[in-house]
Amino acid sequence: xxxxxxxxxxxxxxxxxAGCASFPASERQVRQAEPAAPELDIQSWHTSGGARVxxxxxxxxxxxxxxxxxxxGGARDGDLPGLAAMTSALIGEGARGLSVxxxxxxxxxxxxxxxxxxxxxxxxxxxxxxxEPQWRDPALTLLARVxxxxxxxxxALERIRTxxxxxxxxxxxxxGPQVQKAYQKLLFGDHPYGHAEGGTLESLPGIxxxxxxxxxxxxxxxxNTVIALVGDVSRAQxxxxxxxxxxxxxxxxxxxxxxxxxALPTRKVEHLTFPSTQTHILLGNQATWRGDPDHxxxxxxxxxxGGGGFASLLTQEVREKRGYVYGISSYxxxxxxxxxxxxxxxTANDNAxxxxxxxxxxxxRFIAEGxxxxxxxxxxxxxxxxxxxxxxDNGDIIGQLGAIGFYDLPLDYLQRFNQQVRxxxxxxxxxxxxxAVDPDHLAIVSIGPKAPAQPAKQTVESNESQGKNQ
Amino acid sequence: MRxxxxxxxxxxxxxxxxxxxxxxxxxxxxxxxxxxxxxHRAPVITVMIWFKAGSIDEAPHETGxxxxxxxxxxxxxxxLGPGEYSRIVARFGGSDNAFTSYDYTAYFQQYESSRLPLxxxxxxxxxxxxxxxxxxxxxxxRVVMEExxxxxxxxxxxxxxxxxxxxxxxxxxxxxxxxxxxxLLAQLQxxxxxxxxxxxxxxSNATLVIAGDVTEEQVRPLVQRFFGKLPAxxxxxxxxxxxxxxxxERRLSLRLPVKVPALYMTxxxxxxxTAEDKKAFYTLTMLAGVLDGGLSARIETDLVxxxxxxxxxxxxxxxxxxxxxxxxxxxxxxxxVTLEQLEQALLDQVRALAETPPSAEEMERxxxxxxxxxxxxxxxxxxxxxxxxxxxTLGLDWRLAGEFEANLAEVTAExxxxxxxxxxxxxxxxxxxxxxxxxxxxxxEAAKSENAQPEEQ
Numbered sequence: 001x002x003x004x005x006x007x008x009x010x011x012x013x014x015x016x017x018a019g020c021a022s023f024p025a026s027e028r029q030v031r032q033a034e035p036a037a038p039e040l041d042i043q044s045w046h047t048s049g050g051a052r053v054x055x056x057x058x059x060x061x062x063x064x065x066x067x068x069x070x071x072x073g074g075a076r077d078g079d080l081p082g083l084a085a086m087t088s089a090l091i092g093e094g095a096r097g098l099s100v101x102x103x104x105x106x107x108x109x110x111x112x113x114x115x116x117x118x119x120x121x122x123x124x125x126x127x128x129x130x131x132e133p134q135w136r137d138p139a140l141t142l143l144a145r146v147x148x149x150x151x152x153x154x155x156a157l158e159r160i161r162t163x164x165x166x167x168x169x170x171x172x173x174x175x176g177p178q179v180q181k182a183y184q185k186l187l188f189g190d191h192p193y194g195h196a197e198g199g200t201l202e203s204l205p206g207i208x209x210x211x212x213x214x215x216x217x218x219x220x221x222x223x224n225t226v227i228a229l230v231g232d233v234s235r236a237q238x239x240x241x242x243x244x245x246x247x248x249x250x251x252x253x254x255x256x257x258x259x260x261x262x263a264l265p266t267r268k269v270e271h272l273t274f275p276s277t278q279t280h281i282l283l284g285n286q287a288t289w290r291g292d293p294d295h296x297x298x299x300x301x302x303x304x305x306g307g308g309g310f311a312s313l314l315t316q317e318v319r320e321k322r323g324y325v326y327g328i329s330s331y332x333x334x335x336x337x338x339x340x341x342x343x344x345x346x347t348a349n350d351n352a353x354x355x356x357x358x359x360x361x362x363x364x365r366f367i368a369e370g371x372x373x374x375x376x377x378x379x380x381x382x383x384x385x386x387x388x389x390x391x392x393d394n395g396d397i398i399g400q401l402g403a404i405g406f407y408d409l410p411l412d413y414l415q416r417f418n419q420q421v422r423x424x425x426x427x428x429x430x431x432x433x434x435x436a437v438d439p440d441h442l443a444i445v446s447i448g449p450k451a452p453a454q455p456a457k458q459t460v461e462s463n464e465s466q467g468k469n470q
Numbered sequence: 471m472r473x474x475x476x477x478x479x480x481x482x483x484x485x486x487x488x489x490x491x492x493x494x495x496x497x498x499x500x501x502x503x504x505x506x507x508x509x510h511r512a513p514v515i516t517v518m519i520w521f522k523a524g525s526i527d528e529a530p531h532e533t534g535x536x537x538x539x540x541x542x543x544x545x546x547x548x549x550l551g552p553g554e555y556s557r558i559v560a561r562f563g564g565s566d567n568a569f570t571s572y573d574y575t576a577y578f579q580q581y582e583s584s585r586l587p588l589x590x591x592x593x594x595x596x597x598x599x600x601x602x603x604x605x606x607x608x609x610x611x612r613v614v615m616e617e618x619x620x621x622x623x624x625x626x627x628x629x630x631x632x633x634x635x636x637x638x639x640x641x642x643x644x645x646x647x648x649x650x651x652x653x654l655l656a657q658l659q660x661x662x663x664x665x666x667x668x669x670x671x672x673x674s675n676a677t678l679v680i681a682g683d684v685t686e687e688q689v690r691p692l693v694q695r696f697f698g699k700l701p702a703x704x705x706x707x708x709x710x711x712x713x714x715x716x717x718x719e720r721r722l723s724l725r726l727p728v729k730v731p732a733l734y735m736t737x738x739x740x741x742x743x744t745a746e747d748k749k750a751f752y753t754l755t756m757l758a759g760v761l762d763g764g765l766s767a768r769i770e771t772d773l774v775x776x777x778x779x780x781x782x783x784x785x786x787x788x789x790x791x792x793x794x795x796x797x798x799x800x801x802x803x804x805x806x807v808t809l810e811q812l813e814q815a816l817l818d819q820v821r822a823l824a825e826t827p828p829s830a831e832e833m834e835r836x837x838x839x840x841x842x843x844x845x846x847x848x849x850x851x852x853x854x855x856x857x858x859x860x861x862x863t864l865g866l867d868w869r870l871a872g873e874f875e876a877n878l879a880e881v882t883a884e885x886x887x888x889x890x891x892x893x894x895x896x897x898x899x900x901x902x903x904x905x906x907x908x909x910x911x912x913x914x915e916a917a918k919s920e921n922a923q924p925e926e927q
Contacts, residue, residue, distance in 0.1 A: 023549035023595065024558070026587035033584035035563055036513035060511040063845050092765075100775065104766035108835050111842025130842055159778060162804055166781035169729040170802070174625050275727070276624040278616065309565070310544070310556035320553050323612030326620055346620050378561050385563020388582040392512040393849045 037387035037418065040397065042404070042411045043235060047246035049222030050253065054401040055229045055238045058394055064131040064231030065398040066140070068147055068245065069406045071255045072123035072219035074197030075337070080207055082199015086160060087215045088118035091125060093156035096149040100156060103146055112139040114146070120193055121335050122406060123219070126398075131232040140241055147220065148248030152212045164204055175276045175346075179447040183282040183342075186270055186443045191261045193338055221252030226405035230398045261286045261338025268443045271451035279352035279448030283359065284342035287436040290334045290407045296420040297432035298332050298341075303379050304371045304429075305363070306330025306343055311382065313375075317362055318345065324355040330363075332436075336407065341437050352452035356444070360455050364439040370430030383421050390414070490872055491848070493858070494686040498694065500702040501674030505858045505868060506689050507681040509851055515682035516852045517589040518578045519597075520859040523670030525650075526572045526643025526711060526793060532662055534650015537570040538614055539666045543577065544568075545606045548599035552606055555592060562588055572644050573792045574863045580852065583683040587692055593678070594696035600667055607660040615656065618649045626726040630904040631734070637720050638736040638900035642711040642793055672703025677862040681855040711793030713738040720900040725907035730781070732904040733801045733809045735816060739787070739893045741795035743864055751789045752877045753889040754797060758787035759836030760828045760886060761819065766835065768819060779807050779815050792864055797894065809903045823890040827883035841875055 043055045077083045092114060093100045107114045112129040125147050129139040171177035181196045188194030199207075227242045263286040288298055299307075306314035306329050318328045328345040343363060347355040371379070391397050391414070404413050440457045494506040525536045545552045559566040564581040579589045622628040632647045639645045649655065678697070680689050716738060742751040762769045762785040773780045783801035803812045847853050861868045 024588055024591045026591045030562060030585055030588045035582040035584055037582075038513065058511075061845060061848055063849070101766065101771060104764065104770070105835070108764040108766045109831075109838060111838040113842075113846070128846060130845060135842075159775065163781045166730050166802060166804065170627075173627070173727060173729050277619045278624055308560060310553060311560035316553060319613055320609075323609040324616070326613055326617035346616065348616060348619060378557070382560045382563055385561075385582060385585075386565070387563075388513045389563075389565070389580055392514045392851065395849055 035385045035388065037384070038391060039412075039415060040391050040400065042401065043238075044405070044411055045239070047222060047227070047243050049246040049249065049251055051222045051225045051227050051242065051246040051249070052405050053227045053229070053238070053242040054405040055235065055242075056397050056401065057233070057235065057238070058230055058397070059232050061394070062131050062232050063394065064129055064136055064229070064233055065394050066127045066129075066143065066241070066245075067228040067398050067402050068125040069226040069228065069402045070123040070125075070220050071121065071224045071336075071406070072215070073119045073121045074195070075120050075192035075258055076215075076219055076255060077192070077195065077197070080211060081195040081203040082164065082197070083207055083211055083215055084123060084219075085118045085197050085199060086157075086164065086204070086207055087212045087220075088116045088123050089160045089164070090152050090156060090212060091116040091150055092146055093160065094151040094153040095145045096151060098142075098145065100153070103142065106142045107139060110135045110139050114143070118197060120197060122402075124402070136233075140244070144245050144248035147245070148250070150216060152209050152216075154209060157209055157212070161204055161207070164199060165201060168198065168201055168204075175274050175278070175280045175447045178272055178274065179280045179282055179445055182270055182272055182447075183284070183443060183445040186268055186445055187264065187284065187286060187340055188261055188338070191338070192258050193261055193335070217250050218252070219255060220249055222246040222249040223251070223253040224255050225249060226402065228398055228401035228405055230394045230401065258337035260289065263287065263438075264441055264443055267441055267457065269454055270443075270445045272445075272447040273449065274447045276448055277349065278346045279349050279446055279450075279452060280344070280346045281352065281356055281359075281444065281446045281452065282342060282344050283356075283363070283442045283444050284340050285437060285442050286338050287341035288332050288334050288339040290336055290339070292334060292339075294432035294436065295334060296417060297424060297428045298436055300376070300379050300383065300421060300424055301366075301371065301429040301433045302330055302332050302341070303383065304375050305366045308379065308382065311378070313366065314343065314345075314359065314362055318355060318358055322358070324348075324351045324358070328359070349448050349450065352446070352448060352450075356446075356452045357455040360439065360442075363437075363442075367433050367437055367439050370426050370433065373426060376424070376426050376429065380421055380424070384418060387414070387418060491854075492686075493868065494689075495868070496690070498673065498698055500698070500700055501672075502693075502697050502700070503677045503862060504689070504693055505677060505679045505862060506684065506686050507679070507854050507858060508685060509681060509848075509854065510683050512851075513583045513683045514580065514851055515583045515586055515589070515680065515684055516578060516580050516855040517586070517593060518576055518679040518681075518855045518859050519593050520574050520576045520677045520679065520863040521670055522573075522675050522705075522863050522865075523575055523666070524571050524573045524643075524792075525646065525648040527670065527708060528643060528646070530646070531654065532658065532666075533646040534614070534648075534655040535658060535662055535666050536575055537648055537650065538611065538655075538658055539663050540568050540570045540575050540577075541610045541614060542602050542607065542663055542667075543596050543600065545610055546601050546603060547596050548601060549595060552603075555596065558588070558592065564589070570648055572648060574860070576859060576863075578852070578855070586680070586684060586688065590692050590696045594700070597671060597673070597676075597697070598700055600671070602660055602663050602667070604660045607663060611656075611658060614649070615652075618652060618655060622647065622649065623652065626728045627732060627904070630724050630726055630728070630732065630902065633724060634722065634734050634736070634900070634902040637722055637902075638796070639713065639738070639794075640717050640720075642713065644711070644793060670705055672705065673697060673700050674702045675705045677859055679855045679859040679862075681858070682851045710744065712744045713794040714744075716895075716897040719896045721902075722900075723903045723905065725905055728904055728906050730802050731809050731906065733799075733803070733812050733816070734900075734902040734904070735799040735813070736900050737797040737894050737898045739789075739795050739797045739898065741789045741791045741793065742866065742870075743792055744794050748877075749881070749885070750889065750893070751795075753881050753885045754787045754789055754795070754893065756833065756836055756878060756881045757823065757886050757889050758785055758797070759839065760823070760832050761785040763836045763839055767832075772819065773801070773812075773815055777815060778804060779812050780804065783812075783816075790860065790864060790866075809905070813901060813903075820890060820894045823887060824894065825887070827887040830883065833881075833883055833886075837875075837878060840878055844875060
């Protein structure tokens with residue numbers, strides 16, 4: 001530990017050219033403080049119906065967050081793109097004996113906040129309520145009925161369908177969603193991750209009420225649900241609440257595993273013509289999944305390349321040094337059955353070819369060389385020093401619980417993650433990045449008035465011997 | 471996780487909201503105002519500095535300057551090269567950013583709590599020693615031009631909104647976009663940024679907010695050490711921006727490359743700072759809650775669900791501003807519904823409120839949501855810092871947040887009706903109809919020239 005800190009001091013001096021002694025004067029004091037990283041006390045059990053419960057007691061505020069996370073996202077749409085999203089949108093639009101007006105008033109009279117949403121892997125139902133029983137109990141009773149016994153009223157179905165179709169039309173006014181969908185399709189093709197979760201102008205009109213009823217019966221089952229709870233209730237109360245919610249859901253087991261997505265074996269290029277002033281570009285490939293043993297190495301590698309905001313290489317090179325973009329970033333998105341590595345940027349049309357070439361160059365160089373020791377040390381300091389921010393409030397914690405429960409991660413996942421970050425070497429990152437991403441096999445999808453020039457596959461004029469001292 | 475040691479009397483809801491966390495206020499001799507909110511539940515801090523300088527303070531020829539200067543605050547000081555500020559923040563596990571609004575510009579850093587001294591030293595450094603290099607300025611201007619393309623130029627609804635605001639808030643600094651008119655933005659020069667910094671970035675024009683796992687005893691000496699020696703400075707006189715008497719009824723029709731039409735309606739109404747009787751602010755807040763306080767409120771119940779005219783619709787009151795406030799409706803119609811029908815339906819909503827007071831149940835529902843929100847809002851340290859900083863920067867007392875609920879409780883249903891009668895009237899209203907413009911087929915080429923969007927010239 002000491003040794004590492006001494007190394008860091010040297011690094012700091014190197015890049016604070018003004019000298020460590022003068023600025024920042026508080027640096028020594030702050031560096032000596034060991035940043036607190038509170039451990040979450042997660043309690044977990046199963047309801048009799050098979051729902052996995054994740055609970056963190058927090059008495060700081062008189063409130064309770066409840067989140068139901070079902071393995072019922074767009075990946076389960078089958079041949080009806082948008083089915084999961086439409087099912088989710090109709091949760092809260094009618095339940096046994098209750099109209100949509102009754103439901104809306106029922107939550108809002110009690111100051112409770114209810115929402116539902118659908119993603120690629122997950123369908124999520126969330127409730128935030130005051131924890132005192134006179135407010136909490138009616139809201140939870142209503143939640144159980146809304147989640148467990150939705151009626152999918154035909155008039156609500158038509159209204160929601162129209163809203164979703166109008167939303168899809170509005171997406172065609174702007175470049176971002178269009179290029180995103182084309183990228184997703186090119187990357188994943190016929191795999192369950194290959195279609196837009198919001199459905200299409202062609203698919204939404206074909207979805208019938210019975211499809212929604214069946215989908216709910218099949219996928220909103222207790223055995224296919226994680227129930228996360230954070231707030232001011234006791235363990236005994238949490239057990240009763242979780243059991244009631246589990247009992248209210250259709251009884252049944254977990255959804256079958258999805259087939260693992262495969263990476264594209266070659267470069268694939270696609271351009272959409274659109275009269276925008278900027279060209280949006282997405283580059284990437286299928287690269288990882290939730291169980292990937294290289295998860296931490298890829299996470300940290302990506303932080304250095306393009307995930308670390310202003311500290312990242314891509315932001316420094318493409319934005320700060322050249323002013324090509326307002327935003328450029330990269331990410332791995334690990335999901336149950338796959339997870340793309342993606343770099344996204346938007347630039348004035350005249351810069352598109354240069355910005356794309358530069359970005360590809362940076363990706364290639366990073367994958368070939370890995371980070372420097374200095375870059376890795378900075379990334380570790382950021383990630384480990386900022387752990388306290390990841391679990392600072394109930395809103396943060398419920399999000400962590402949902403992910404840990406849904407992806408069946410160990411309860412001490414965050415501590416293990418920290419330890420793995422500490423142990424990581426430059427070679428680990430280099431090996432993981434090389435294994436996950438082949439820079440010659442990226443999908444490159446763009447939208448704008450004109451396609452950017454596609455750089456040759458080997459654009460780096462072997463600067464590799466120069467290292468990273470720029 | 472540490473547990474907050476505050477006695478919460480759980481029996482009565484009103485007491486929940488009053489379970490105030492300790493808040494301390496003091497000023498340095500140079501006029502810097504400091505607010506400290508102690509919240510010890512997690513070892514984290516948010517440090518923010520707010521300047522009473524936003525895009526409403528820009529002269530007509532320098533639109534976009536407040537925001538561009540915000541970008542330059544990350545581009546170098548006497549001791550820090552371009553981008554180094556954010557790299558140091560990241561190295562110490564923090565995150566940082568900033569935002570520019572009409573009324574203010576604010577900068578924030580979030581960290582684990584032992585980083586407090588560094589956070590304050592960094593913030594003081596750029597206030598004391600900012601250096602605006604010509605080359606860095608021009609490079610950053612390109613970045614901001616990209617930001618404008620991304621947020622506005624390539625989004626027809628954003629373009630429509632910017633044109634609408636220009637008409638809805640005439641003669642005030644709210645009439646130009648925060649990011650600046652495109653042509654003027656492109657012409658900004660480094661000396662204008664330096665001048666802006668000298669005009670407004672002085673301790674007497676700033677509020678420093680520190681929220682989270684800190685005590686006043688920790689904060690005071692550090693603030694004194696890093697900010698105490700800065701000269702107070704002075705700011706130019708700034709008039710109150712009020713739209714009284716009313717500007718008259720205004721209407722515009724916009725043809726833009728939208729695929730779904732849209733309707734915007736804004737009434738110029740008092741804000742908490744401009745209202746002669748502060749009750750107007752609380753009454754308009756209740757009025758907005760009755761119309762759009764949730765899925766059970768009137769807009770969703772009547773327009774989206776009942777008559778099924780709108781695919782989406784909303785109403786909101788912006789009353790926390792340095793100038794006059796706005797009461798705004800936005801809506802997108804369902805297919806086969808015209809904007810005129812939608813407009814009529816919204817006006818019917820206004821008329822109904824002006825004729826009949828809302829029901830007791832509606833009033834209670836709005837109050838329940840406000841009461842609960844006051845608890846929920848405490849979940850976020852950043853949220854608390856935002857609330858303190860914004861109120862202070864608008865020249866208001868931060869304690870108003872704690873009195874919000876009690877002030878709303880005094881508003882009667884009849885007050886709401888009277889407010890609709892008094893403020894939501896024709897001579898205060900601007901209406902914009904946004905309709906599709908079919909693009910010529912060869913536009914991909916044309917879009918490269920500046921003539922692609924002639925309405926922008």
